[in-house]
Amino acid sequence: MTADLAERVAAAKAGDRSAFDDLVRATYADAYTLAYRLVGNEEDARDVVQDAYLRAFRGLKSFRGDAAFSTWLYRITANCASTLIGKRARHRHEVIDDDSPLVDTRPEIDPEARSDAASDRDRIAAALDELPASLRAVVVLRDIYDLPHEAIAAELGISEANAKVRLHRARKSLREKLFPLRGEDHAHAV
Amino acid sequence: MRTPSKRNTAIELASDMCLALSDQLATYAEGVDAAPADVRAHIDSCLRCQAEMVQYRRLLRGLHTLRTEVLEPAPGTLTGILAHIEHAGERRAVRSLLQGRRGAYLGGIAVAATAAGAAGALVLAGRARRRALNIAS
Numbered sequence: 001m002t003a004d005l006a007e008r009v010a011a012a013k014a015g016d017r018s019a020f021d022d023l024v025r026a027t028y029a030d031a032y033t034l035a036y037r038l039v040g041n042e043e044d045a046r047d048v049v050q051d052a053y054l055r056a057f058r059g060l061k062s063f064r065g066d067a068a069f070s071t072w073l074y075r076i077t078a079n080c081a082s083t084l085i086g087k088r089a090r091h092r093h094e095v096i097d098d099d100s101p102l103v104d105t106r107p108e109i110d111p112e113a114r115s116d117a118a119s120d121r122d123r124i125a126a127a128l129d130e131l132p133a134s135l136r137a138v139v140v141l142r143d144i145y146d147l148p149h150e151a152i153a154a155e156l157g158i159s160e161a162n163a164k165v166r167l168h169r170a171r172k173s174l175r176e177k178l179f180p181l182r183g184e185d186h187a188h189a190v
Numbered sequence: 191m192r193t194p195s196k197r198n199t200a201i202e203l204a205s206d207m208c209l210a211l212s213d214q215l216a217t218y219a220e221g222v223d224a225a226p227a228d229v230r231a232h233i234d235s236c237l238r239c240q241a242e243m244v245q246y247r248r249l250l251r252g253l254h255t256l257r258t259e260v261l262e263p264a265p266g267t268l269t270g271i272l273a274h275i276e277h278a279g280e281r282r283a284v285r286s287l288l289q290g291r292r293g294a295y296l297g298g299i300a301v302a303a304t305a306a307g308a309a310g311a312l313v314l315a316g317r318a319r320r321r322a323l324n325i326a327s
Binding site: 179 | 212238241249255257262268270271272279
């Protein structure tokens, strides 16, 4: 945590409302990016970020400062996104079972069929958007934001073992979709 | 009955091993857990697993680069967040004010009840004393 951010955190904890506003200004784009990666659309991302900062504001006194403020905020954001994803899933009856196919084989959204000139980064970002939300959440939190399995499990309300299983499945799905080995591309083109 | 050739057996074993390792390769590519010696020996001799490891490393590298990418929130996002907190802060202040007033009211009632009780007790004690004096005289 930078010294300036640490000072702002200390002042906000002491009740300085403008210090908390400064913290929001300094971190909201980053929090929004995480929220967008987790929920996959702007409107939900905005709701998640608003909710996350409100929770952070209310719970700031419980922030011990042994982690970076941004990491603490990521965890809150992940938790808010998980709550929203859970609500959406209940409406859409999204179920992840062990036999469900993870690779979307519709040609119109197949990254391989998109521009060959697109960078790995753009293709990865696009493929992430197409993952089921519950798989996307773990791979985003682990492989982009470096949160430990334990924290991911806690914020998503799942067991650590389940978080690891989802991570394997998400990575495998992305790898097969983006960088298929010989034979896999045919298998998924059906 | 034909027995499988050594070469076929080796391929089948490798294939089983590849499938068994498939879920773990990304973890080994991540570099957090070191692969056991037998797994390392298999990967060293299996082009398929080596290729898969390379692709997992490429994927993980690509995912990691997304960390530095910051998306531009829609205009009004910051204002919306600050207004949301402001609104919640006001609600909390009003609630705490009302709770404070409720506390003052309850405190006043308690003090009044105590005072009334004490006054009643004094009156009763006075009457009892007068009655005792009358009986004595």
